[in-house]
Amino acid sequence: MILDAIASTGHGARQVGASSALLTRFAGAIMRSTLTYPRTAFRLWWRSVANQVRFTAADAIPFVGTVAIAVGGIVIVEASAQAIKFGGLSDTLGKLLASVIVRELGPLFTSILVIGRSGTAIAAELAACRVYGEIDALEAMGVNPLHYFVLPRILGVAISVAALTLLFDAVTLTSGLLAARVIQKISLEEYVGSLQLAMRSWDVIEVTLKGAISGAGIAALCTFEGLRAGRAPTEIPQAVTRAVVDSLLFVVGLAGLFALLRYL
């Protein structure tokens, strides 16, 4: 029994080690592939990036907007209630909004929504391409799959998550304002003034950067899991599951890293 548990732990550790080594090699291959990108493909590449942005960002606006309205309403009503209870509203509410919604929840929620909506689609599409021989066929014709399948998705999802994060923050703060006015009777001046006190222009840069890194990481992990699927159709859902788990761990780890850097 104990030996089985030790063996299973060891097996798990070996698998994690092997996956990490593969992922490191994949990251290296992505870096190298940017240097060997065929010039002839730039025009088609931009079209692929634009398609990815349309699918990941533009088509997701109603979905992300709806979630942002709900989150804004819930968080800001609760936060303003606590702010009134624990002291000066203008001080506490602004700080809560800036740190909880703008810097943390916005990027994290957006990344999770993008993982659920686009990350799964990317992993499933590439795993299906692997199963149906599309990737092998392109490789056999001299096309580097990193050029065609991976690089446009990384750039497209990075742009999309950065843009959606800004949108999420803006909608959340706006819906929060409406909720705070209706339920807590907070005035517009109080709300905006509190926010102005707590936010810096650097916050916008930080949030955009965080969204872009998060998006690039999600796309890289989802393409990695899709491309390393085997040749059986049952590999497709497995690849999607691995992509979601990897991506969630990545975005949570990234949020932790940014928080750590901010308070160091």
Next chain:
Amino acid sequence: MGEWIEPVSFDVLEGEWFVIRTTPARSGTLLRLCCGLDEPAPPGTMEVLGETPGLLGRDAVFNFRRRLGVALQPDGLVSNLPLIRNLVVPLVYSGQRTPAEASARAEAVLEMLELTAWAQARPSELPPDLRQVAAIARALAPEPKALVLEDPLNAVRSRMAAGVLDRCKAAVPSAIITVFRRFEPLYDIADHLVLWDARGFVSAGEGVA
């Protein structure tokens, strides 16, 4: 590929269409080795167009593959692209042609194989026989030095298949082709026809059926 493959040794001469009747597993292994998608088990070696694909580095193997026209099983036509873009994308992303040149070449190849009417159709919209011809069209598009085809045109009527194969041979005189069952148009056009089974290679004269 999941099947033990007995050692074999053979040469395909330049300017010859070499047709091998064999099993899907042997065929898959052989053709993937030809394209450098797999490496031969030591001490085996394979030389194609003067290169040893299994020993080439990542960038070199992509350059090598650009000299081949490949259609394997499954055909691997990209399902979310129209047929013409299935021909254009490999030409552009392999760095061989600009998008405008690639489109012109793709149109010419589709016309040669009488697929122009299907240029904007997705692979799933093509009938099975035309889908096989489309895979051949993609293989011909880069004007390869040699064709590597796996059981091509088995769903195509004999007369139409003979016409397609004639045009292919006129365009690319060297080819290695595998076939899983008797297929007259391919047997007729082959310069060299062999059976490959557990006994090794058996020449046409020794009873390939």
